[in-house]
Each structure stands twice: as structure tokens, then as C-alpha cells.
Amino acid sequence: MSILTRPRQADNQQYPEHVFHLPDAHMVLWPGWLNAGESAQLQAELVAQLAWAQDSILMFGKKVKIPRQQVWMADSHCSYRYSGTTFMPVPWHPAVKQLAGEISRFLQQPFNCVLLNLYANGQQHMGWHADNEPELGDDPVIASVSLGAARRFELKHRRQQWQLALDLTPGSLLLMSQGSQQHWLHRLPKQSRVTETRLNLTFRYIAAKA
Numbered sequence: 001m002s003i004l005t006r007p008r009q010a011d012n013q014q015y016p017e018h019v020f021h022l023p024d025a026h027m028v029l030w031p032g033w034l035n036a037g038e039s040a041q042l043q044a045e046l047v048a049q050l051a052w053a054q055d056s057i058l059m060f061g062k063k064v065k066i067p068r069q070q071v072w073m074a075d076s077h078c079s080y081r082y083s084g085t086t087f088m089p090v091p092w093h094p095a096v097k098q099l100a101g102e103i104s105r106f107l108q109q110p111f112n113c114v115l116l117n118l119y120a121n122g123q124q125h126m127g128w129h130a131d132n133e134p135e136l137g138d139d140p141v142i143a144s145v146s147l148g149a150a151r152r153f154e155l156k157h158r159r160q161q162w163q164l165a166l167d168l169t170p171g172s173l174l175l176m177s178q179g180s181q182q183h184w185l186h187r188l189p190k191q192s193r194v195t196e197t198r199l200n201l202t203f204r205y206i207a208a209k210a
């Protein structure tokens with residue numbers, strides 16, 4: 001049975017939105033895009049059913065374990081290279097495939113791959129980076145869905161003093177586009193007081209090679 005049964009359209013007023021007209025970037029946050037029941041069910045299913053791995057990446061020439069677990073899920077042509085490591089995708093989980101379709105329809109954007117990150121608690125984190133790998137094209141459009149513990153999400157401009165911090169609550173959908181990866185960096189900082197698990201899905205698009 002589908003967990004996502006509500007109609008979703010870009011012009012649908014039932015999802016309050018926060019639009020951020022940032023210097024060199026455009027972002028929109030829909031805090032209640034999934035409701036509490038949908039979020040909890042999806043999180044429980046994905047935590048239990050996916051092959052979570054604490055992968056290693058190269059940092060300053062050294063192999064280090066990432067401070068979280070992840071799964072790279074995508075169409076089969078979507079291998080993904082970052083920090084010196086190539087990740088081959090696992091096939092779509094039906095609930096994630098359905099979510100990708102819902103988000104594509106809602107945002108009128110194609111998405112064919114997703115990085116899922118599982119943060120066991122507030123000690124687990126992700127450092128400053130941009131999702132600007134060449135596979136993602138010149139101006140990547142990223143759609144980020146958060147489940148579980150609310151966490152702080154920080155952004156800073158690469159060359160100017162602009163900064164922004166958002167609270168990513170369970171069920172929220174965040175769109176990052178129009179320069180957000182070329183001109184800004186983002187991170188999920190440690191928050192020692194957070195004891196609950198958080199699951200985040202960042203949907204992306206990788207064009208098939210000609």
C-alpha cells in the first residue's frame with residue numbers, strides 16, 4: 001500500500017512555503033511536506049530495509065570513515081564519485097522511487113538518484129561542502145527530504161559574509177537551486193544534545209551519457 005496518497009501540485013496551497021531569495025541562490029522550504037505519520041513510517045521502513053554503510057572517503061590523502069551511514073540509490077547509469085571514491089548505486093526501494101516521483105511532479109524537475117544519509121544522533125554530521133560534482137551538471141537542483149530528529153542545517157556564501165541556518169524538521173522538503181551549489185556551501189553540524197536518529201534524502205539528477 002502506498003504511504004503517499006495525498007495529491008501534490010506545485011500550486012497547491014496546502015503546503016506553506018518559505019522562499020529564500022539569497023544572493024546567488026534560490027531556496028524554498030516546505031516544513032510540512034510529509035505529515036508526521038508518513039515521515040515516521042517511511043523512516044522506519046528505510047532504516048530497517050536498506051543496507052546502510054559507514055563508507056570511507058579520502059581526506060587529505062588518508063582513508064577515513066564518514067561520520068554517518070549512507071546509501072546511494074539510483075538508476076543504474078548513475079555512479080557517483082566524491083572525495084576520491086566511486087559509489088555504484090543500489091536499485092530503487094519502492095517507497096523511495098515513489099517519493100522521487102512525487103517530488104518530481106511537485107517541483108516539476110526530474111530526479112533519478114538520491115543519497116540517503118543516516119545520522120544515529122547529534123554526534124554524527126556532515127562537513128561543509130557543495131553538491132557540485134560534474135555528473136550533476138552546471139547548476140544542480142537538489143531536493144532534500146528530512147525524517148526523524150530535527151537538525152540544524154547551515155549555509156554560507158563561498159566569497160561573501162552571508163550565512164543562513166535552517167531548522168530541518170521531520171517531513172520537510174528543501175529545494176536548493178539557481179546557484180546554491182556553485183556559490184554557497186552547506187553542512188549539517190554536530191548537535192551534541194540531539195539523541196534521536198535523523199534520516200535525510202537528497203534527490204539529484206544525473207543525465208545519461210550520450
Ligand SMILES: O=C(O)CCC(=O)C(=O)O
Nearest residue numbers: 115117131153188200202
Ligand atoms: O543531511 C542533510 O541535511 C544534508 C545532506 C547533504 O548535504 C548531502 O547529502 O549532500
Ligand SMILES: [Fe+2]
Nearest residue numbers: 129130131186
Ligand atoms: Fe549536500
